[in-house]
Amino acid sequence: MTDSFLGKENEVLVESEKLLADSPELVTPETYAKLTADYARLLKNFSRIIRISDRNELRLQSVSDELEIEKKKLEGVAGQLAKYLPRQIYDSIFKGDQSIEIKTQRKLLTVFFSDIQGFTHISSVIQPEVLTHYMNAYFTEMSDIAAKHGGTIDKYIGDAMMVFFGDPESRGPQEDALACVRMAYEMQERLAELHIQWQREGLQHPFITRIGINTGYCNVGNFGSHSRMAYTILGGEVNLAARIEGKCEPGGVLISHETYAQVKDFVEVSERDLLELKGIALPVKTYAVVKVSDTNRSHTSDLRIDIKGLDKMIVKPGNLSMPDRLSLVARLRDMANTLEGIKPHD
Template sequence: MPFERKNKFVLQSVYRGVSYIMLSFGVLLYYFPTPLQFQHYVVAIFSACVFIATLCIFFLAKHKFTRRQIKQIIFVLDLSVMAAVLSAVHLSFVFSSLTLASFWYFSTTFNKVSFVGYSLGFLCAVMTFYVNSFLFFGFENYFEDTSIYLTVYSFICFCACFGVTNYFNRKELQNLIATKDYYQEQMNRYIQFSNQLSRYAPLQLWQSIMRGDTQAKIDYKRKKMTVFFSDVIGFTQLAERLIPDDLAFVLNDYLSHMAEIAKRYEGTLDKFIGDGMLIFFGDPQSQGAEADAKRCVEMAITMRQQMHVLRERWLKMGFPELHIRMGISTGYCHVGNYGSDYRMSYTLIGHDVNLAARLQAAAHPDEILIADETYRLIKDEFVCVPKEPMQLKGLSEPIQTWQIIDKYTGIRSDLQQWFDYEYKGFHLLLNLDEAQHYEYQQLLDVLEQMKQRIQTQQDLTTEQGIARLDERDEVPDSDAKLKDFESDKVRI
């Protein structure tokens, strides 16, 4: 791009130099019928000086002035040359009119001049006009008719100026289109690269860096965070039984669904640790410690529900039954960039990070264990069951923990999209997000059949769980049998 700018300046300089020569020759043609004197060459000398000054300004002052300022200075010099020409030809009507039109067309095309530039240029032009008139050309014979040669020459110069300016316009337009395409291509490549690189960093961190809110430097801060750990039970043993391709399919299927859920609840996905996940809430985006904790717990419940769906699908595909366990803790942690200037990682450290990992390790299959601090923040919206204080590895004191059952539904129970109930011999998993509206009646028929089957089984069973007998199935007592035997004997 700098090479194109340099070529553009060279072309404009050549065009400006040719224009000065044409104006100077027009002045000489104006005085051609009379003997040429020294003052008739003033315009040519002045034009040459201005042209040299223009080149010097560009090469010497480009480091002190902006391109816009340089253009305005050159505009003032061009206007001064034109004023000297008009003074020399005593405002000859045809030549002056075409000169003004050519100058205006050229200046509006290539020079974006401010109001201050126009004002200064007009002032310098008036001063140049009167100085030249006073010193060299006099104040008589204004607007007089000129020779036919100068008139024809004026039209030829005007047409040449118009054609060259249009040529520059087309070249400028082509350069603008090429520049636009170039930067558009670079922007598309930049977006593609940034999208690819963003997959190796938490989404919230990448967005914060792109907005300029976060700098890629070694830095950290202390904030109250809610930390989530999860792990797949028995995945190590599963790795010994499955071939690598099947193992990779199960792992990617599980992690992709869990990562999508984390994105939905705006959790910062720190890293994958094998089949485990570390997610935290509170940085770089936070809605407050309480709201962060509630979103984290609700995310964990959704993950547990999604795991039911994945487990059923994996079983149908021939894979073993897999379960997850989750741990959540809330407290102050240090979060930020750790490592070196060459390679750094955005993560968090602190007591509650270790506590969440210990809770996850102590949880039972499909159980969500939370620390006491998290419970105090979410207890108003979630059903929690207290657990016996646990002595966790690496902690000196027993920790009070709570098990998350589900979220309080209240009057919104009829609007829940998930319904999950599991008991001995019975498991009902309803996901209305997956069911279509035309399938609702079929689901109701299935539930009605299930209800009738349970009622039939209840009618066939006593309160003690013993099957009921019909009258024909009952065995008569011994006295009745004896009376029947004696009656038969008498008849004989």
């Protein structure tokens, strides 16, 4: 780089020395010699400076390459770390919005619990490798739905799943509660479809879940020690959500009165008898979700199918629970796909 960068200067120096040699009578030899000597010295010093700059540039490039490698390593580690943290918590930490200290605050949250009915028995009769495969598929499907609706996945506890709405991001108590109920309903819809798919694959023990939801004030933040902590929620309202889930019918969604008060304009429910729950001082009013909608109410009159080649079928929507209705919809959709020759999704 040095020679090419100073090419013109070198040419001037050569021409000047040639002029002095060929026509000494045009200039005083001593003066011209001193001038060319000074010029040569300056050119040499400048050339040395450029070589040092070239070496520094190479070093800087090397450092830049090393930094890029370390950056990619850091991004890889961060990407792996993201799988162990709720997405919202991960984002807030890396944006600097979340402090890494033992600190909590009290917030109005909507809390979701689910578990798989009879999981202890299921795990005892299915090979561990098969169980692991379907559990991972189950949690993947449910987690995708939770992320879609903006839920913060707190933890997986065996076959149970805990999600909350309202922190670190909140759309307001009503929207948080409604998003949670819609998430729960969509989870049961998806599971009704997966039951058919997994049964076709040979799974003899379907994953039928119970879901409980409650809305109330909870302590949320970092709990633990300075060496290890977890971002989670605590409080009586969390325990109540877990207790309600235990009383839910298999395949259903059971919500507390506090949650129902937030979402009553967008759901159809069936009021349940007051529940006496362990660890809860007063009886608890709950509602079984029948349908979730924006404006339209579900069809309640009888549905009749009377087609040549088919046994006559009458569906009474008013007599169907949410689990039964979702199962019927999923099976009718599967039958329609079979008639059309549409292969089921892998």
